[in-house]
Amino acid sequence: MQDIINRFISYVTIDTESDPNSNTTPSTEKQWDLANKLVEELKAMGMQDVTIDENAYIMATLPSNVAHDVPTIGFVAHFDTTPDFTGANVKPQIVENYDGRDIVLNAEQNIILSPDYFEDLLQYKGQTLITTDGTTLLGADDKAGITEIMTAMDYLIKHPEIKHGKIRVGFTPDEEIGRGAHKFDVEKFGAEWAYTMDGSQIGELEYENFNAAGAKITFQGKSVHPGYAKGKMINSMLLANQFISELPINEVPERTTGYEGFFHLHDIHGSIEETVVELIIRDHNKDHFEARKALIQTIADKINTAYEKQFGGPICEAIVKDQYFNMREKVEPVFHIVEIAEKAMKELNITPIIKPIRGGTDGAQLSFKGLPCPNIFAGGHNFHGKYEYVPVESMVKATEVIVKIAELTAQK
Numbered sequence: 001m002q003d004i005i006n007r008f009i010s011y012v013t014i015d016t017e018s019d020p021n022s023n024t025t026p027s028t029e030k031q032w033d034l035a036n037k038l039v040e041e042l043k044a045m046g047m048q049d050v051t052i053d054e055n056a057y058i059m060a061t062l063p064s065n066v067a068h069d070v071p072t073i074g075f076v077a078h079f080d081t082t083p084d085f086t087g088a089n090v091k092p093q094i095v096e097n098y099d100g101r102d103i104v105l106n107a108e109q110n111i112i113l114s115p116d117y118f119e120d121l122l123q124y125k126g127q128t129l130i131t132t133d134g135t136t137l138l139g140a141d142d143k144a145g146i147t148e149i150m151t152a153m154d155y156l157i158k159h160p161e162i163k164h165g166k167i168r169v170g171f172t173p174d175e176e177i178g179r180g181a182h183k184f185d186v187e188k189f190g191a192e193w194a195y196t197m198d199g200s201q202i203g204e205l206e207y208e209n210f211n212a213a214g215a216k217i218t219f220q221g222k223s224v225h226p227g228y229a230k231g232k233m234i235n236s237m238l239l240a241n242q243f244i245s246e247l248p249i250n251e252v253p254e255r256t257t258g259y260e261g262f263f264h265l266h267d268i269h270g271s272i273e274e275t276v277v278e279l280i281i282r283d284h285n286k287d288h289f290e291a292r293k294a295l296i297q298t299i300a301d302k303i304n305t306a307y308e309k310q311f312g313g314p315i316c317e318a319i320v321k322d323q324y325f326n327m328r329e330k331v332e333p334v335f336h337i338v339e340i341a342e343k344a345m346k347e348l349n350i351t352p353i354i355k356p357i358r359g360g361t362d363g364a365q366l367s368f369k370g371l372p373c374p375n376i377f378a379g380g381h382n383f384h385g386k387y388e389y390v391p392v393e394s395m396v397k398a399t400e401v402i403v404k405i406a407e408l409t410a411q412k
Contacts, residue, residue, distance in 0.1 A: 012092060017030070045150075057170070066164070073166075073191055077149055081141065097128070103129070113387050146171060151395075156403060164407060178214075196362050199378055202350060204355070205342060205345065205354050212281070213292075215293075216278050219239040220316075234307065236275040296320055323360070325368060327367035327368070330372050379391060379397075
């Protein structure tokens with residue numbers, strides 16, 4: 001267990017925050033720091049065909065150790081962290097034998113990780129938790145997944161008595177900004193299917209995710225001296241507010257769960273002359289997803305109709321771009337790949353939690369690129385913020401799941 005702790009901490013203390021405003025891949029130079037470290041570790045442990053391309057996509061091979069034909073499978077994780085919260089100067093704290101009480105992350109700033117608010121903590125009484133110090137995220141999303149894949153490969157190399165087929169490993173940049181699979185070479189990877197190690201609590205097994213789109217709505221205005229503005233001024237910020245008020249009030253992340261979709265306002269900035277609103281649109285149901293995108297344009301058209309004469313042309317522009325789609329349609333035809341993961345968990349006395357992802361992983365895009373790719377738990381909780389934590393025992397179990405899947409796939 002200490003090896004996993006050491007490996008994980010060595011990864012999370014390297015800042016790999018991605019940047020949605022960058023046009024490069026990876027989107028930040030600092031992602032190369034961890035990428036290059038992983039390449040050296042893969043080579044040192046004895047993995048074969050270790051490569052890193054000009055965009056920092058890493059691939060490596062663990063050769064088969066059986067004589068019969070076995071499908072080539074893969075395991076994938078991403079090494080960037082979200083730009084939603086700082087990942088610089090991460091200082092992990094280790095809580096041994098967690099007692100079920102409040103955890104003081106930062107006494108000076110009175111930042112408390114409490115089971116009264118985060119009930120999942122109580123599942124891990126008696127276990128070892130790794131938390132933040134309250135000033136950064138932790139980076140278990142998805143450095144826990146990387147830790148588990150690396151540890152599993154190292155274990156299989158050191159235990160050749162465990163029979164397995166050819167295994168491919170892939171680590172990607174920029175997943176957190178929706179680009180993790182954009183330049184992933186599925187043909188080069190050469191696996192029949194793969195698993196992303198990018199889920200949350202122990203037991204999660206997911207093959208459904210949101211259909212996803214992003215919307216950027218730009219409102220124009222006319223600035224006039226407020227003392228003489230009657231009938232002349234058009235305040236673009238108020239138009240933006242009008243637009244937002246037209247969206248369904250209860251269809252937001254904080255009021256939805258399960259298969260329920262939502263609109264999420266994540267950025268707004270502007271002035272009288274121009275305001276930009278950015279939303280993400282999410283829904284598991286394809287028809288509902290299309291209806292959500294259509295609603296954005298309907299509201300924009302309504303505002304344009306109301307103000308076009310006064311403004312002298314369109315005053316609102318809505319640009320909606322698809323981001324990824326529900327992997328279910330690509331995984332269901334090869335559902336045995338989910339059943340193998342489920343069986344692996346059960347043999348390890350882990351209760352599978354099969355449920356839809358309220359988000360997306362590289363696996364969603366990879367599935368549509370020809371690599372069916374369900375998602376398996378990596379163990380972390382409260383991603384993208386200062387309350388993030390991961391139980392070490394969950395990372396150990398995820399590592400065991402990888403090994404067991406490799407073993408089950410190789411059975412005749």
